[in-house]
Amino acid sequence: IKKSDGVNMVTCQAPVNIAIIKYWGKRNEQLILPLNSSLSVTLDKKELHSSTTVAVSEDFSEDCLWLNGRKHNIAEMPRIQKCLATMRKLSHNESLKDCCIHICSQNNFPTAAGLASSAAGYSCLVFALSRLLQVKGDLSRIARQGSGSACRSMYGGFVEWEKGDAEDGSDSIAKQIATEDHWPGLRVLILVVNEHKKGTSSTDGMKRSVETSDLLKFRSEFCVPERMKIMKKAISERDFETFAETTMKESNQLHAVCQDTYPPIAPPYMNQTSHSIVQLVTLYNNFCGQLKVAYTFDAGPNAFLFVMENDIAEISSLIRHFFPPETDRGFIQGMEVKSQTD
Numbered sequence: 001i002k003k004s005d006g007v008n009m010v011t012c013q014a015p016v017n018i019a020i021i022k023y024w025g026k027r028n029e030q031l032i033l034p035l036n037s038s039l040s041v042t043l044d045k046k047e048l049h050s051s052t053t054v055a056v057s058e059d060f061s062e063d064c065l066w067l068n069g070r071k072h073n074i075a076e077m078p079r080i081q082k083c084l085a086t087m088r089k090l091s092h093n094e095s096l097k098d099c100c101i102h103i104c105s106q107n108n109f110p111t112a113a114g115l116a117s118s119a120a121g122y123s124c125l126v127f128a129l130s131r132l133l134q135v136k137g138d139l140s141r142i143a144r145q146g147s148g149s150a151c152r153s154m155y156g157g158f159v160e161w162e163k164g165d166a167e168d169g170s171d172s173i174a175k176q177i178a179t180e181d182h183w184p185g186l187r188v189l190i191l192v193v194n195e196h197k198k199g200t201s202s203t204d205g206m207k208r209s210v211e212t213s214d215l216l217k218f219r220s221e222f223c224v225p226e227r228m229k230i231m232k233k234a235i236s237e238r239d240f241e242t243f244a245e246t247t248m249k250e251s252n253q254l255h256a257v258c259q260d261t262y263p264p265i266a267p268p269y270m271n272q273t274s275h276s277i278v279q280l281v282t283l284y285n286n287f288c289g290q291l292k293v294a295y296t297f298d299a300g301p302n303a304f305l306f307v308m309e310n311d312i313a314e315i316s317s318l319i320r321h322f323f324p325p326e327t328d329r330g331f332i333q334g335m336e337v338k339s340q341t342d
């Protein structure tokens, strides 16, 4: 905590997480309780992260939020309000808990383009507030109420969000299942197909899926519990083939659910370039006679490719060959390949 001129201030950074078992659908909209458990890999925060400063002072007259340099109206942001109210309620700092708070948050990557910006943003906000207001105990359930996937960014490495059973959401929390150094050499390539804001938000898309998709019911009840077991075992044994196969099946099923949603989510999150990437990965894996690359897509067209370090050079040159960056090839424009270095 930095203190100057009656202002107490904390700055934190929080990383993005990539879901390998997907969260899609809530059983309780208010508390953000998911239909199924999910599992993710937290990226190194040196690469994609949110950076948030929270400041508190007796001189501030209202709560304020600046997001990527633009002032937002907190009165229109119920989830931010809820986070602030919960953190104030749990605060052990009697002198500061009733003061107004200023929040300044910045992402070093495109916001709302399916790159999990809300996950990094809310986890960062909750963590920074916990330091400022002295809040102890599990913070993931508070981050969850900002944005579901944010609870998983509270930890590094491999993280499970347990769906929980309690009606009040008290057991719907994130837990680290393996640390960040558990699987040396595992890398993710992020292919930014389009960095613009997507059409349908995840929140709206998954709400419509819950209301209309029979496939989602089947998936959350019968597929995910089994896949969680398979994935945890694959991670624990560092079994890339099983990890890769389950990751791709999960991505495929998420986007099948989006298609099964009525009316289907339009435009679809995955575009023509996304499907070309799937095709390239499939052909390459077939050519190798084993799974060397796994793709996964969230609520946007950008691809996340899991690859072992030894294969990075070959795979990134293959991608650069078929999807050259900064060339105008119609729908393949402005693609950028970034590699996660550790």
Ligand code: 2P0
Pocket (backbone or CB within 6 Å): 018, 019, 021, 022, 023, 024, 032, 038, 118, 119, 146, 147, 148, 149, 150, 202, 203, 254, 297, 298, 299
């Ligand atoms: C995930 N996604 O597991 C899945 C995969 C997108 C596709 O979590 O309504 O922004 O704020 O709880 O967390 C995106 O959903 O939705 C998401 P809310 P959130 O990462």
